[in-house]
Amino acid sequence: MTDCVEVSCELPVEAEELLPEILGQLTVLGAHLGDAVGTAVALRVYIDGDRAGEPARLQAALAGAGARRIEVRVLESQDWLAGYRESARPFAAGRSWWIDPHPDAPTAAPIGRRRLAIEPRTAFGSGSHESTRLVLAALEALSVRDKSVLDIGTGSGILAIAADRLGARPVVAFDVDREAIWVARRTAIEQDWLARPLLFAGPIAAVGRYEFDVVLCNMITEHFRPLLPDIRRVLAPTGFAVLSGMLETELADVSSVLRGVGLDVRDQRRSGEWLSLTAVRDDG
Numbered sequence: 001m002t003d004c005v006e007v008s009c010e011l012p013v014e015a016e017e018l019l020p021e022i023l024g025q026l027t028v029l030g031a032h033l034g035d036a037v038g039t040a041v042a043l044r045v046y047i048d049g050d051r052a053g054e055p056a057r058l059q060a061a062l063a064g065a066g067a068r069r070i071e072v073r074v075l076e077s078q079d080w081l082a083g084y085r086e087s088a089r090p091f092a093a094g095r096s097w098w099i100d101p102h103p104d105a106p107t108a109a110p111i112g113r114r115r116l117a118i119e120p121r122t123a124f125g126s127g128s129h130e131s132t133r134l135v136l137a138a139l140e141a142l143s144v145r146d147k148s149v150l151d152i153g154t155g156s157g158i159l160a161i162a163a164d165r166l167g168a169r170p171v172v173a174f175d176v177d178r179e180a181i182w183v184a185r186r187t188a189i190e191q192d193w194l195a196r197p198l199l200f201a202g203p204i205a206a207v208g209r210y211e212f213d214v215v216l217c218n219m220i221t222e223h224f225r226p227l228l229p230d231i232r233r234v235l236a237p238t239g240f241a242v243l244s245g246m247l248e249t250e251l252a253d254v255s256s257v258l259r260g261v262g263l264d265v266r267d268q269r270r271s272g273e274w275l276s277l278t279a280v281r282d283d284g
């Protein structure tokens, strides 16, 4: 199985400004621009390996922009999920979702349900875990149409794609795991509609001073706890933060940390031992 093609080159510094136009024509999974060395920068672009012709088009465009030492390398994916993928069946989640693990052999959603094509890949977020399902249910309850949504730790991109499906605009999603962002980009282009979450690999600091109407964060308590002051910072005054991935036994502790950063819990959901909380700013 070919998952990804890496095209690397040395690009003249003055050609950097052409990159948005060049890359905008392709299914880019990720790109990395190194520091300038002399008059050139090292560029690596990763393209979906299933898109025939794209590596050659990129090579030609880069050559046209003056790039040198252009190299193309196929990155073979370790497909350790192949067996699981084959056996996976579509399933209903929440009141209105239909999670279909087979983008290439779609199963129509039952009436009243919205299909999300989520092929199980290396990033967390196939939709089968309770913590993900709790956020999918919370999203149904919030009116996110035309609201801005930030998805922290997007993994497979499932929550960002679900928010996009509900009409949220813009949807920004990121993960500290670069590979997760490749998976999320790929998953986004497999939907039945033009899903457009803005995806990036990096830390929450990269969100800068923007504020969001809805902030989603599904990760274990140990991971989201240090992010709470930032979550409060990027939450709009009348916004909602949905935090999932904690165990019921952690509720008292998490609630007190939330109060400490200026967030009030307004709602909670449970599934088995898992819990999600919806919180607002205490000045909201």
Ligand SMILES: C[S@@+](CC[C@H](N)C(=O)[O-])C[C@H]1O[C@@H](n2cnc3c(N)ncnc32)[C@H](O)[C@@H]1O
Pocket (backbone or CB within 6 Å): 123, 124, 125, 126, 127, 131, 132, 135, 152, 153, 154, 155, 156, 157, 158, 159, 174, 175, 176, 177, 180, 202, 203, 204, 218, 219, 220, 223, 227, 245
């Ligand atoms: C449990 S997965 C959730 C994936 C998906 N959002 C879902 O709900 O199914 C948590 C994700 O958070 C990411 N993560 C962990 N710490 C992070 C941090 N400090 N900033 C951004 N992402 C982080 C992990 O790489 C992982 O992809």
